Amino acid sequence: MTNHIGAAVQVRAVKDTWLQQAVMAIFVLITALLLALPSTAGAQEYKFNSIKVDGNQRIESAAILNYAGIETGKVVTAGQINGAYQRILDSGLFETVELTPRGSRLDIKVVEYPTINRISIEGNERLKDDALLSAIESQPRKVLNPTVAERDAAFIAEAYSQSGRLAARVTPRIIRRSDNRADLVFEIFEGGISEVERISFVGNQHYSDRRLRRVLGSKQAGLLRALIKKDTYVADRVEFDKQLLRDFYLSRGYVDFRTTGVNAELSRERDGYFLTFNLQEGQQFRFGEISVVSEIDAIDAVEYMEALKIKPGVVYSPTLIENSIARLERLALRHGHDFVRVDPRVTRNERELSLDVEFAVVRGPRIFVERIDVEGNTATLDRVIRHQFRSVEGDPFNPREIRESAERIRALGFFETAEVNAREGSSPDQVVVDVDVVEQPTGSLKFGGTFSTDHGIGLVIEFAERNFLGRGQYLSLSLATASELEDYSFTFIEPAFLGRDLAAGLEFRFQEQEPDEARWVTRIGEIKPTLAFPVSEFGRLELRYTGTNNKMTVGSGQSIPGSLIDNEAARGDIWKSSLGYTYGYDTRFKGLDPNRGVLLEFSQDFGGLGGDYEFVATSARAVAETRVLQEEVRLFATFEGGALYSPNDDSRVTDRYFLSSKQLRGFEPLGVGPREYQAGVQDDALGGKYFAVARFEAQFPLGLPEEYGVNGGFFYDVGSVWGLDQNSGVGTVFYEDLSWRHVIGFSIFWETPVGPLRFNFTKALKKEALDRERNFDFTISAQF
Structure with a gap:
């Protein structure tokens, strides 16, 4: 028995020795192979004595070398060559780019994008060529970039979406011409209009669907759907509708009103939407106790209380709060008190459904208006916009006055958008008011027809300019004729005569009846x-x-x-x-x-x-x-x-x-x-x-x-x-x-x-x- 055990031990020892020798041999072989391999690509270096550019027709070689950023006589790595390749490609001027090292010379071969010969739009009926061509980036006689063309196609599709045609598709096509030129064609499938078939409300108890539909900007499709454009479904308009609903309810005392959701369900024919607004009206609140407290010794709260117009029992409205605050702050200014703020402190009375409002007259921070910067007014003079501000440089800063000024600027009707913001000036106690506007057309030429049983059929022609020469002045010329009446008139109004809230007008009229x-x-x-x-x-x-x-x-x-x-x-x-x-x-x-x-x-x-x-x-x-x-x-x-x-x-x-x-x-x-x-x-x-x-x-x-x-x-x-x-x-x-x-x-x-x-x-x-x-x-x- 002992001999058999010893024999087994000897056999195992021989096998272990053989396995160790095999592992050692494999290790030595792998090491030898690794030592025989060349250096990695990341460590490879090049030195070029010359750089040759080939394939370019319009783009100068110097411009391509500038994009590459590789200088002759200097050592560069393979990674730097790859970076040069990417920079040339990112210029948007070339379809393909090849960089090939050939000893001490670097060959750069490019294929230029073609020049746009002309741009055409096909398949469009609802949106005109001029409106679309003026808004896209691609332009004739410029380099055709497929990425830009795709972006233009997306823009055109979005324009159709905003007009209610959500199924519109736009495909850019490139037609090659001689001399490396190409025609860019946008093929449009307009699709049908996605109309708003029905607008309904859930949760409205105090106002009918009919009344709420009149609040919205979106309208239901009706018999005159071909002429009424607001019956198309536009997602952005629905968001605006939610704000209109909120403003409507808040102005009528429903302070807890919320739109909990809007369901836009596509019809089976996929040509219309059924809109459902889910509302939570809450209860209507009225004004309860109205009071004024003063935290400034020089101000008598009783006098300010007499200036308020709000009475208990009136339906609550945020507009009335804002108007009251503005009235009290103006009263403080007339009395020579600067940096006065009025804070409304509202207390809910759930049992009586009333809101007690305490107007606290407090001392605000000592901040001044450093300057007012106006930008974007290409036609309107600065003074027309500045006239809407009650504050000027050096006056105490009043955030509410700035908001009111912004509303007055928008109310002019001269601008598509008007943003007014305040930012910190040269010191913490100074602010700069930035006014950024986008002009819109203010002139109109109208041709009108009238019929009445008094004067019969008539013709009206009127030219009107609400912002004459960018001065905020109103100018109108009109002609009206009918079977019993002829009327010619000229009207001119300067709304800020002598720089004040004083409208000076002049009217000439000739009438034959x-x-x-x-x-x-x-x-x-x-x-x-x-x-x-x-x-x-x-x-x-x-x-x-x-x-x-x-x-x-x-x-x-x-x-x-x-x-x-x-x-x-x-x-x-x-x-x-x-x-x-x-x-x-x-x-x-x-x-x-x-x-x-x-x-x-x-x-x-x-x-x-x-x-x-x-x-x-x-x-x-x-x-x-x-x-x-x-x-x-x-x-x-x-x-x-x-x-x-x-x-x-x-x-x-x-x-x-x-x-x-x-x-x-x-x-x-x-x-x-x-x-x-x-x-x-x-x-x-x-x-x-x-x-x-x-x-x-x-x-x-x-x-x-x-x-x-x-x-x-x-x-x-x-x-x-x-x-x-x-x-x-x-x-x-x-x-x-x-x-x-x-x-x-x-x-x-x-x-x-x-x-x-x-x-x-x-x-x-x-x-x-x-x-x-x-x-x-x-x-x-x-x-x-």
Whole structure:
């Protein structure tokens, strides 16, 4: 047994020795092979005495060598040669690049990209060539770069996407020509429009889908989808719609409102989307207790409290908070307190659904405006933009004032975009206000057509420039003709006269009017300089001088000797010279409630300043407007009145009042008021020294899809014209005394793509025998 064990040990020892020798032999062999290999490529070095460039036709060899960055006589590595290759290729000038070391010479062989011979776009109908070609990077006579061409194709596809054609495809094609030239062709498949078939809302309890759809920028596709462009689906517009919804609800007190999501479901035919906005309205909050506290010893909180316009119980709105803060900060500036800030501290009262607001008057940081930098205004002068700032260099910095200035700049309408930002200046207590704007066209040339039952078919041509010579001035030239009226006018307005919030205007007008139902013709030339300026938050005052030459004649073959009209026409030309003013107070959509407001106007003109006719003309107008029934129904109430006093009792028919079909519906423009009448001979409308009218109207949806733009309305009008200076003519004068006319009616409003259309169906409840009634009329105006 012992011998067998010893034999086994000897056999294992022999095997182990043989294995060790085999491993050692393999190791020695691998080491020998590694020692025999040359150095790695990364360590390989080259030294070139010359560099040869081949294949270039337009690009100079020196430019290619500059891209390569390899100098003769210097040692370079293989990695540096690879870097030279990449730099030449990245220049975007060559299709292929080859770098080949040949001993002491480096050969560089290139194949240049072709030059663009021409660029064409095929397959496009919706977007014009000029609009697309002006926006792409590739240009004729420049090097054709496939990467740039692909980028241009993506841009064109995005332009189609923004217009609602999400399925549009753009393929760039290269057509080779002689002399290393090529045509670049963008082949476009436009696809169909992805319309918004339906917009619906989930979670809205206080406002109907119809009311919310009117808030959005996106619209549902309707019968006029070929003309209405906002019914196309654009993702960016949907994001903007979410912000519009939030602003709408916040302004009505729903402070917890959120859009939790928007579902855009593609229709089965893949040509339309169904949009669903998921809303969380929350509860409507009103203002609770309003108070002011002052943390500055020199400021009396009681005085600032009296300046606030917000009252408890009013529906909460962030706009009212901002307006109140601005009012208090302006009050502090008037009292000589700089660096004053007003912080609103809001406390929720969940039980009463109210928000208590405490306006804290505190001392702000001492920071000054170092300078205001304006960039991007290629046409508009700097001073037009700077005029929108209430602060100038060196004034205390007020962030809220800067935000308000930015809104005023955008409200000018001169710029596509306007960004106003503040950054730290040369020291921590200085800020620089940067204004970056992008200009947009401000001029317009309009050709319009009108039709009304008052003046028939008319033509309107108007040239208007809202930013004349970049000075922020308004210039307008217009011509309007109709069967009964010709009107030519020139208007110029300087909105910042003498660098102040003072609008200076000048108007010239020539008008010739020949009403079908009248025997007289008037030719009026007028000049009217004006000055207008604000006198309060909602009030504005206009001062004016009016010089008018009024020529009145009787139509050929229509004279009736001894009649009042003939006697007035016999006085010939009358020069009227007057001074006047108009005070207006307008809170519509700007006051405490966004759904209601009033307009009050009072005007007077005093004639006799060097003219042929002495008079005092006084008129007043009051308009109230509100929305009810979830803001679906709009209610209007309008009151108008006027009185003409002529101390010499010498007014003419061209001076006296008439009621137009807009003021009193249901009658012809000269259909009511004093008349001189002879049966079968004469029926002259004379106008009156006094007029009064009241109109009450309700506008409401008719149940049709709102994208059709059709709504209805009921109205009730009551009015009269009366009073004469002279009432003795060859005929009998009727209705010189006050006599009220009453009218009811129904209206249909249609907002068409070519202009608003209105139909009025009326019935006079009370009228006089000689009145001229009109039971139906409609108006339409269009711009193209």
